[in-house]
Amino acid sequence: MKIADTSGQDVVLAPSKNRKKYLFVAIALAVGAAGLSTLAPAISNWSSAEISVPLQRLRLAQVTQGDFVRDLSVQGQVVAAVxxxxxxxxxxxxxxxxxAGDEVSVGQVLASIDSPELTNELEQEESSLQKLIMELDRQRIQAKIQQLENQKAVDMAKVALTAADREKRRADKAYETNTISQIDYEKAQDELENARLVYQHAVQDGNLDLERLEFEIQSSQLQVDRQTLLVSELKRQVDELSLRSPVNGIVGNLAVQQKNQVARNQAILSVVDLTQFELEVAIPESYADDLAIGMDAQVNFNGETHQATLVTISPEIENNQVTGRVRFASSTPQGLRQNQRLTTRILMENKANVMMVQRGQFLESGNGRIAYVVSDGMARRQTIETGARSLSSVEVLAGLKPGDTIIVSGTDQFDGAELVQITN
Structure with a gap:
C-alpha cells in the first residue's frame, strides 16, 4: 500500500535578497574596528605588565607642593608641675x-624627726665654740699685757739712752778742759753707744712681739670662725628636722608610718601643687635625636588646641622611650586633672614650599627610594629620593613632580615589578 505525501502541495520559492543582514554585519565590523583601536593601548599595556593588582587593594595619593610640617604625636599624662x-x-x-590629702601652705610644719645624735653633736660643738671664744679673749688680754711690758722696756731703754747722751755731753766739756782722763772720756762714749743699741733692740723686740701676738690672735680667731660655721651648719640640720612645706598644695602619700624609725635621705612624703600642670610624654627612641628643648607643641583638650613648649628631655632611654615634659605656653586650661591623658603634637620642623606626599607603607617597602607612579591604569616603578617625614606626610626631594599620583600602600606584593596593571 502506498502512502501519499504532501510533496504535491509544496511550492518552490526563489530566495529573496536581505540587505538588512549585510547592513548589520557592516556596522558590527565598524564597531569592532573602533573598539580594537581603542583597546589596543590597553592590550599592549596588559601584555607588557608583569603583574595585575585590583584597585581595591591599593591606596593612592597625589604629590603636592606646599608647607611641610614635621611633627610627632604622642600621648601625654597630666602631672603636677611642682x-x-x-x-x-x-x-x-x-x-x-x-x-595624706591635707591642704598645706608654704612653711607649714608637716613632720618632725627626733634625732638625739644630731642634737647632742650640736650641743658639743656649741660648747667647743664657747671654749675657743674664751681662749681667744684670754689671748687678747695676754697680748695687752705683753705689749705693756714691751712698751716699758722701750721706755726704760730710752731713759737710759737719754742719760748716756747727757753724760757724753758732760764728758765732752770736761775733756776739753782736761779735767777727765782719756779713758773716762772713751768710757762715756761707749756707754752712749750701748744705750743707743739697747734702745734700738727694745723697739725691734717690741715690734716683733706685737706681730707674734697679732698672728696668734688671728689664728685663734680663725679657729673660732671655723667652729662658728660648724655650729651654724649643725643648727641648720637641727632646724631641718622639722620638715616644712615648700609650696602651697596638698599632702601626697606618706612613705612611712607614724613614729617609725627613718634613715638619712629616706623619702618621707610629697607635696603636690595643683595650680600648675605639665604633660609628661613618652617619646619613641627613634625621635630622640631630633628633639630639642624649646620646640613648639600643641595639646588637644576638650576639642581645643592649646599651645605649649617642650621644656625637658630625659637623657636616659627606658623601654625604647625617652621621657619629656611639655609646659603650656599661657595659663593652664581649666578642668585639667592629674593623671589625665591627652594627645600632644610636637612640631619638630617647618619647611615652606616643598614637594610632599601622603605618608604610607611604601616608605618601608622601598626604604623611601622606590615609588609606583600611576597613569592610565598602569603603575610604573620610579626611583625617588625622600627627606623629612612627619606623621602624615613625607618630603619628596627628587623623582616625582607635583600632580603625580603614586601608590602609598605597601608595594611588597609587586615583587619589584617594573610595570603593574591596575584593574577595577
Missing amino acids: SPRLYSPAQGTITFEVD
Whole structure:
C-alpha cells in the first residue's frame, strides 16, 4: 500500500535578497574596528605588565607642593608641675603633723624627726665654740699685757739712752778742759753707744712681739670662725628636722608610718601643687635625636588646641622611650586633672614650599627610594629620593613632580615589578 505525501502541495520559492543582514554585519565590523583601536593601548599595556593588582587593594595619593610640617604625636599624662618630695635629713623617729590629702601652705610644719645624735653633736660643738671664744679673749688680754711690758722696756731703754747722751755731753766739756782722763772720756762714749743699741733692740723686740701676738690672735680667731660655721651648719640640720612645706598644695602619700624609725635621705612624703600642670610624654627612641628643648607643641583638650613648649628631655632611654615634659605656653586650661591623658603634637620642623606626599607603607617597602607612579591604569616603578617625614606626610626631594599620583600602600606584593596593571 502506498502512502501519499504532501510533496504535491509544496511550492518552490526563489530566495529573496536581505540587505538588512549585510547592513548589520557592516556596522558590527565598524564597531569592532573602533573598539580594537581603542583597546589596543590597553592590550599592549596588559601584555607588557608583569603583574595585575585590583584597585581595591591599593591606596593612592597625589604629590603636592606646599608647607611641610614635621611633627610627632604622642600621648601625654597630666602631672603636677611642682611636686617636691621631702626626705629625712637625719636618722631618727618620725612624727607626722598632717595626714595624706591635707591642704598645706608654704612653711607649714608637716613632720618632725627626733634625732638625739644630731642634737647632742650640736650641743658639743656649741660648747667647743664657747671654749675657743674664751681662749681667744684670754689671748687678747695676754697680748695687752705683753705689749705693756714691751712698751716699758722701750721706755726704760730710752731713759737710759737719754742719760748716756747727757753724760757724753758732760764728758765732752770736761775733756776739753782736761779735767777727765782719756779713758773716762772713751768710757762715756761707749756707754752712749750701748744705750743707743739697747734702745734700738727694745723697739725691734717690741715690734716683733706685737706681730707674734697679732698672728696668734688671728689664728685663734680663725679657729673660732671655723667652729662658728660648724655650729651654724649643725643648727641648720637641727632646724631641718622639722620638715616644712615648700609650696602651697596638698599632702601626697606618706612613705612611712607614724613614729617609725627613718634613715638619712629616706623619702618621707610629697607635696603636690595643683595650680600648675605639665604633660609628661613618652617619646619613641627613634625621635630622640631630633628633639630639642624649646620646640613648639600643641595639646588637644576638650576639642581645643592649646599651645605649649617642650621644656625637658630625659637623657636616659627606658623601654625604647625617652621621657619629656611639655609646659603650656599661657595659663593652664581649666578642668585639667592629674593623671589625665591627652594627645600632644610636637612640631619638630617647618619647611615652606616643598614637594610632599601622603605618608604610607611604601616608605618601608622601598626604604623611601622606590615609588609606583600611576597613569592610565598602569603603575610604573620610579626611583625617588625622600627627606623629612612627619606623621602624615613625607618630603619628596627628587623623582616625582607635583600632580603625580603614586601608590602609598605597601608595594611588597609587586615583587619589584617594573610595570603593574591596575584593574577595577
